[in-house]
Amino acid sequence: MEKFGFSISKGRQIDWDSNxxxxxxxxxxREPSFKSxxxxxxxxxxxxTGNFTHFSLRELNILLHRGENTKPGNDIRKCMLCGKCxxxxxxxxxxxxxxxxxxxxxxxxxxxxx
Amino acid sequence: xxxxxxVIPFNLGLYFILIYAVxxxxxxxxxxxxxxxxxxxxxxxxxxxxxxxxxxxLESLIHRKILKTNPRLGYMHMSLAFGWFLLILxxxxxxxxxxxxxxxxxxxxxxxxxxxxxxGKTFFEQGYSFLMDLILAFILSGLLLAVIKRxxxxxxxxxxxxxxxxxxxxxxxxxxxxxxxxxIAESLTSGAYGTGSFLTGSLGSxxxxxxxxxxxxxxxxxxxxxSLGTFFVLxxxxxxxxxPTELFLIFMRNSGIRTGDKAGTFSEVEVHSCSSCGxxxxxxxxxxxxxxxxxxxxxxxxxxxxxDEISEIAHNCLLCGRCDQICxxxxxxxxxxxIARRAGNSENNYVNSWKGxxxxxxxxxVPKPDSKSSYDFLPGSNPGKADVLYFAGCMxxxxxxxxxxxxxxxxxxxLKWSFIDENGGVCCGRPLMLAGQDKEARELINYNxxxxxxxxxxxxxxxxxxxYKVFKESYxxxxxxxxxxxxxxxxxxxxxxxxxxxxKRVTYHTPCELGxxxxxxxxxxxxxxxxxxxxxxxxxxxxxxxCGGSLGNIMLSQAKKRxxxxxxxxxLTRNNPDYLATACPLCKKTLAPLTKTIVADISEIAxxxxxxxxxxxxxxxxxxxxxxxxxxx
Numbered sequence: 001m002e003k004f005g006f007s008i009s010k011g012r013q014i015d016w017d018s019n020x021x022x023x024x025x026x027x028x029x030r031e032p033s034f035k036s037x038x039x040x041x042x043x044x045x046x047x048x049t050g051n052f053t054h055f056s057l058r059e060l061n062i063l064l065h066r067g068e069n070t071k072p073g074n075d076i077r078k079c080m081l082c083g084k085c086x087x088x089x090x091x092x093x094x095x096x097x098x099x100x101x102x103x104x105x106x107x108x109x110x111x112x113x114x
Numbered sequence: 115x116x117x118x119x120x121v122i123p124f125n126l127g128l129y130f131i132l133i134y135a136v137x138x139x140x141x142x143x144x145x146x147x148x149x150x151x152x153x154x155x156x157x158x159x160x161x162x163x164x165x166x167x168x169x170x171x172l173e174s175l176i177h178r179k180i181l182k183t184n185p186r187l188g189y190m191h192m193s194l195a196f197g198w199f200l201l202i203l204x205x206x207x208x209x210x211x212x213x214x215x216x217x218x219x220x221x222x223x224x225x226x227x228x229x230x231x232x233x234g235k236t237f238f239e240q241g242y243s244f245l246m247d248l249i250l251a252f253i254l255s256g257l258l259l260a261v262i263k264r265x266x267x268x269x270x271x272x273x274x275x276x277x278x279x280x281x282x283x284x285x286x287x288x289x290x291x292x293x294x295x296x297x298i299a300e301s302l303t304s305g306a307y308g309t310g311s312f313l314t315g316s317l318g319s320x321x322x323x324x325x326x327x328x329x330x331x332x333x334x335x336x337x338x339x340x341s342l343g344t345f346f347v348l349x350x351x352x353x354x355x356x357x358p359t360e361l362f363l364i365f366m367r368n369s370g371i372r373t374g375d376k377a378g379t380f381s382e383v384e385v386h387s388c389s390s391c392g393x394x395x396x397x398x399x400x401x402x403x404x405x406x407x408x409x410x411x412x413x414x415x416x417x418x419x420x421x422d423e424i425s426e427i428a429h430n431c432l433l434c435g436r437c438d439q440i441c442x443x444x445x446x447x448x449x450x451x452x453i454a455r456r457a458g459n460s461e462n463n464y465v466n467s468w469k470g471x472x473x474x475x476x477x478x479x480v481p482k483p484d485s486k487s488s489y490d491f492l493p494g495s496n497p498g499k500a501d502v503l504y505f506a507g508c509m510x511x512x513x514x515x516x517x518x519x520x521x522x523x524x525x526x527x528x529l530k531w532s533f534i535d536e537n538g539g540v541c542c543g544r545p546l547m548l549a550g551q552d553k554e555a556r557e558l559i560n561y562n563x564x565x566x567x568x569x570x571x572x573x574x575x576x577x578x579x580x581x582y583k584v585f586k587e588s589y590x591x592x593x594x595x596x597x598x599x600x601x602x603x604x605x606x607x608x609x610x611x612x613x614x615x616x617x618k619r620v621t622y623h624t625p626c627e628l629g630x631x632x633x634x635x636x637x638x639x640x641x642x643x644x645x646x647x648x649x650x651x652x653x654x655x656x657x658x659x660x661c662g663g664s665l666g667n668i669m670l671s672q673a674k675k676r677x678x679x680x681x682x683x684x685x686l687t688r689n690n691p692d693y694l695a696t697a698c699p700l701c702k703k704t705l706a707p708l709t710k711t712i713v714a715d716i717s718e719i720a721x722x723x724x725x726x727x728x729x730x731x732x733x734x735x736x737x738x739x740x741x742x743x744x745x746x747x
Contacts, residue, residue: 031669033671033672046512048508048538048539048541049491051537052491052493053491077488077554078488078489078491080540080543080545080546080554080558080709081545081549081551082508082545083508083539083545084508084509084511084512084673085510087509087512087700087703088512091556092671092672093666093669094669094670094673095248096545096549096668097668100549100668103263110560
């Protein structure tokens with residue numbers, strides 16, 4: 001069949017029932033400042049790892065809160081914990097602990113991160 | 115009278131503790147690594163033995179280090195330890211000289227008065243009784259301080275004292291009962307026979323005036339024996355295990371054994387040598403500024419001893435090293451904390467067997483090393499050749515003024531240098547190490563090592579003390595690693611850069627990672643003295659404060675970090691200096707928002723002082739100078 005460049009786009013709705021928000025809950029419980037993120041992206045702009053890859057803490061934060069854990073699970077290990085993000089954060093989110101806890105949570109719940 | 119049933123509790127306790135000490139020592143010795151065993155053997159026949167005896171006398175008995183920092187607290191510890199030692203020593207001599215026969219069993223010396231109630235009639239015997247009373251009075255004065263300390267620690271000059279577990283409290287009570295019960299028992303016996311010296315004699319005659327002294331004494335001899343017996347039996351389960359263990363610690367340390375990075379016999383001995391004196395609590399800025407009173411080193415030691423959950427205690431610490439400096443026992447507290455961090459939060463490495471009397475290492479299956487690389491995205495790089503490398507570090511990239519100042523100084527020095535992380539390099543690895551993730555850190559270390567090695571440089575200058583420490587200790591490189599303060603000092607000494615005097619008043623904040631952690635105290639101050647009026651702050655060198663921003667603490671909230679930083683800036687800017695100087699970008703970043711004083715890095719002050727030499731026009735150097743001042747790199 002001739003291809004005209006049209007396709008049916010995938011569904012983009014977020015299904016709260018099927019999504020797994022245990023990881024976000026685990027972090028929120030232990031590091032309450034995680035809640036005050038406004039997704040400004042300052043952390044991603046200064047990120048040492050972000051200089052080399054598409055790793056973004058802002059994206060990670062959004063995906064984890066939605067419960068879409070596959071990408072964060074693969075990405076989280078790339079962080080070098082250097083802490084620049086926590087210094088630029090205008091909301092005082094303790095980002096190093098967020099990453100540290102996320103690694104722990106992935107280990108505990110589904111083994112995405114080693 | 116040869117013996118009496120009341121000595122049984124004391125005898126049982128004493129023989130129990132002796133057998134226990136032997137068994138425990140054998141177990142610990144067997145768990146030592148082979149090189150450490152050799153060190154111990156060499157130490158036993160070498161100089162270390164004499165040194166250890168001297169140190170045991172000065173530290174375990176006299177408590178010299180505590181006396182120096184806090185005389186009242188030192189007196190309390192000394193009177194109990196040294197006094198008790200003297201009491202046992204002179205008691206044994208007394209029993210040997212004045213008793214019916216020589217080489218008595220220990221109980222004859224401890225309960226000498228009971229078995230020799232007539233003792234103390236002749237002049238010489240009276241003199242000896244006086245000595246024994248004096249020692250007892252010495253101990254009781256310390257005991258009085260100890261009791262007061264439990265209710266108001268301020269009385270002995272401490273802000274906070276340890277919270278104890280129940281068993282510790284029972285042992286504490288039995289320890290406290292030992293000496294008063296001895297006093298009353300001896301006094302009553304003396305009163306009945308008309309002997310005793312200024313303490314037991316006078317108290318005895320007073321009590322005998324309205325009590326049937328001979329009958330009343332007997333229950334107190336029982337109490338004395340029981341409290342001794344109870345104390346001995348509880349000793350291995352409580353903090354009082356530090357009394358015998360500290361002797362081993364001193365000997366092992368003098369033999370050259372160190373904590374290292376894995377848990378083992380030595381760290382076990384250290385953990386059990388902690389007496390929970392609580393001096394680390396007052397020293398901790400998390401306690402004094404941020405109101406956190408559960409995580410200090412004494413609590414970490416306690417939690418490890420009790421096999422409690424230690425993850426939070428281990429991670430909620432600035433790793434500033436102030437407690438390492440003050441610890442009177444000399445325990446390597448920060449390395450033990452790092453071991454706890456590396457062990458992770460899931461498994462307890464130790465099991466308590468036989469009601470907690472013997473802890474043994476549990477065979478936790480070692481987790482499979484993950485072969486997957488975390489940082490395989492890092493590109494290969496081909497840096498140019500240079501003699502001197504400048505590694506700014508992540509934190510310096512957030513404080514560009516330091517970066518620019520260093521560029522000026524390096525240019526002025528005329529050396530052939532290269533800026534290896536000019537466009538933002540890779541982290542040095544120390545932040546991962548501080549979080550206990552050594553495997554990941556090693557990957558970054560290898561990556562950076564390759565870049566440095568490829569440049570063929572002989573010197574590596576870094577602006578960040580965090581990087582400095584890891585380059586110095588964990589990189590295996592054939593380059594001289596310098597912190598920028600050391601580099602500037604070298605430039606001044608070798609006359610590479612001319613600097614003028616700035617006529618500014620400056621106080622200096624020593625960064626923890628540069629000072630206590632790496633031992634670089636003098637170079638930064640020398641540089642500052644060369645270009646400014648450096649003033650003292652009362653927080654010099656080992657006694658310096660932590661800014662609170664330390665990457666060592668992953669859990670501390672921003673608000674609490676600010677509280678610590680506010681207290682620090684208040685202390686350091688008390689005399690309104692023109693600059694508050696520091697040598698760490700992270701310290702600068704943490705302190706600057708909390709004070710009106712300008713917080714400047716040493717490199718910025720040095721760069722301000724640079725005098726460029728008169729240079730011939732159109733020389734290469736002149737052209738570079740013009741380009742530079744026009745802002746073209």
